[in-house]
Amino acid sequence: MQWYDQSGRHLPWRNLRNPYAIWLSEVILQQTRVDQGLKYWERFLEVLPTVEDLASAPESQIKGLWSGLGYYRRADLLHRGSKQIASTGWPKGYAAWLEVPGIGPYTAAALASIVDGEVVPALDGNAYRVYSRIADWSEPIETARSKAFINSFALNQLHPKRPGDFNQAVMDLAQALCTPKKPKCSECPVQEMCAARRAGSAELRPVKTRTLKVIEQDLHFGIPRRGPLFGLVRRPVGGIWSGLYTLPELATVPAEGTLLVLDHRLSHRKLRLHFYSEFEGSSEPEIWLTREEWNAHGMPQAFVHWLTKFPYI
Numbered sequence: 094m095q096w097y098d099q100s101g102r103h104l105p106w107r108n109l110r111n112p113y114a115i116w117l118s119e120v121i122l123q124q125t126r127v128d129q130g131l132k133y134w135e136r137f138l139e140v141l142p143t144v145e146d147l148a149s150a151p152e153s154q155i156k157g158l159w160s161g162l163g164y165y166r167r168a169d170l171l172h173r174g175s176k177q178i179a180s181t182g183w184p185k186g187y188a189a190w191l192e193v194p195g196i197g198p199y200t201a202a203a204l205a206s207i208v209d210g211e212v213v214p215a216l217d218g219n220a221y222r223v224y225s226r227i228a229d230w231s232e233p234i235e236t237a238r239s240k241a242f243i244n245s246f247a248l249n250q251l252h253p254k255r256p257g258d259f260n261q262a263v264m265d266l267a268q269a270l271c272t273p274k275k276p277k278c279s280e281c282p283v284q285e286m287c288a289a290r291r292a293g294s295a296e297l298r299p300v301k302t303r304t305l306k307v308i309e310q311d312l313h314f315g316i317p318r319r320g321p322l323f324g325l326v327r328r329p330v331g332g333i334w335s336g337l338y339t340l341p342e343l344a345t346v347p348a349e350g351t352l353l354v355l356d357h358r359l360s361h362r363k364l365r366l367h368f369y370s371e372f373e374g375s376s377e378p379e380i381w382l383t384r385e386e387w388n389a390h391g392m393p394q395a396f397v398h399w400l401t402k403f404p405y406i
Contacts, residue, residue: 094252096282097262100269102127106134107261112183112208113144119200120171124164124360133162147172148179156337156391163359163394166335170195187213207257214247215260216240219267224250225299226271229288234299306361313367314340315347317378323387324378333362334393341376343369353403357395366395368403 101107104127106118117137121130137158141147147155152172159168173194184190186209190201202215214220221234224243227250232239252259270277278290289295317324317340325338350371357364382390384400 094255094258094262097258097265101262101265102268105131112204113147114138115208116144116174116178116204117171119203120167120174120195121162123167123200125162130162133159144175145179147175152336153390157389160388160391161394161397165337165391165393166331167195168391169330169335183208185209186211203257203260206260210256212248212251212253212256214244214251215263216243216247217264220247220260220263221299222273223263223267223271226276226289226295227283227287229292229294229298231294231298231300233302235301235303239299307363308361309363309365311365311367313343313346313369315343315369315371316340317381319381321383322381323384324381325387326376326379333359334395337391337393338380338382338387339393339396340368341378347371353399355395355399355402357398364395366399368399 104118106114109115114134118130118134121134121137125133137147140154140158141150150172152169155168155172156165159165159171162168174196177193178184184193184204187201187205190196190204191198193201196204199215199217202213205211205213206215216224221243224230224247225234225239228243228246230239230242230246232242234240234243247263250259266281266283270281274296276295278284278287278295281287281290284290287295289298323340326341328334328337328339330336346367347369350369353368355366355368357366388397
């Protein structure tokens with residue numbers, strides 16, 4: 094804790110006791126870097142300063158504020174979660190946080206420890222790395238046995254009076270020193286108690302057996318235009334770009350028409366997007382928007398890249 098107090102990251106929500114601001118930060122930072130998520134956190138708080146404001150906001154406004162963050166299902170769950178909290182009040186404790194839409198075990202533990210002071214370890218990939226090295230745990234980290242061991246081990250390490258700060262200290266340690274490759278063991282404040290450092294096995298922990306399966310996918314879009322307006326359709330809820338407006342996807346690939354190609358990478362998908370000046374065979378546009386209006390409704394990052402790469406369109 095001494096290291097955290099002196100060297101921990103200075104993040105604005107850590108100085109607040111506002112559960113809305115803290116909850117919002119945790120949801121935004123799911124699968125998002127702090128430097129990227131910070132501006133979105135500030136934007137949400139400026140436009141929608143309370144959970145009641147968020148709950149009553151239209152879906153299009155939520156998607157617009159979220160635009161560019163990716164994983165748009167998080168925006169849907171954030172909205173649903175805000176409606177539940179506005180109706181029933183703020184959760185108290187780990188079990189209650191788990192009942193909020195969009196909150197999984199890690200986020201529930203983080204919020205319960207930070208907001209409610211509950212002594213519960215917040216375990217994500219970063220925390221598993223730190224604890225598996227301190228214990229020099231040599232079994233595959235994905236197994237139920239490993240997760241049960243790390244949970245018990247971490248629980249015994251938690252500071253009883255500052256569990257939230259302790260969980261955040263573990264996150265900061267993982268980011269600053271206990272990195273996946275070339276950990277800075279000589280600078281680590283817990284190096285004396287780290288079994289993996291003593292054994293010389295730090296870079297071998299945690300042991301992983303699963304590999305990420307990346308799906309390669311080709312998608313074909315028409316480009317309906319009326320001067321500065323783009324003809325758009327709304328994507329199905331629950332799939333890729335859930336509930337957002339995109340160009341209409343083509344059922345068949347046109348034999349003619351200008352073809353533009355863009356490669357776009359998501360965490361589990363490698364997309365190759367094909368764009369055609371003709372769009373017959375697709376759904377008719379549901380809405381016509383300028384680029385600025387489209388962005389305000391929540392423009393998927395792939396289409397931001399498309400408009401940047403082909404600005405003459």
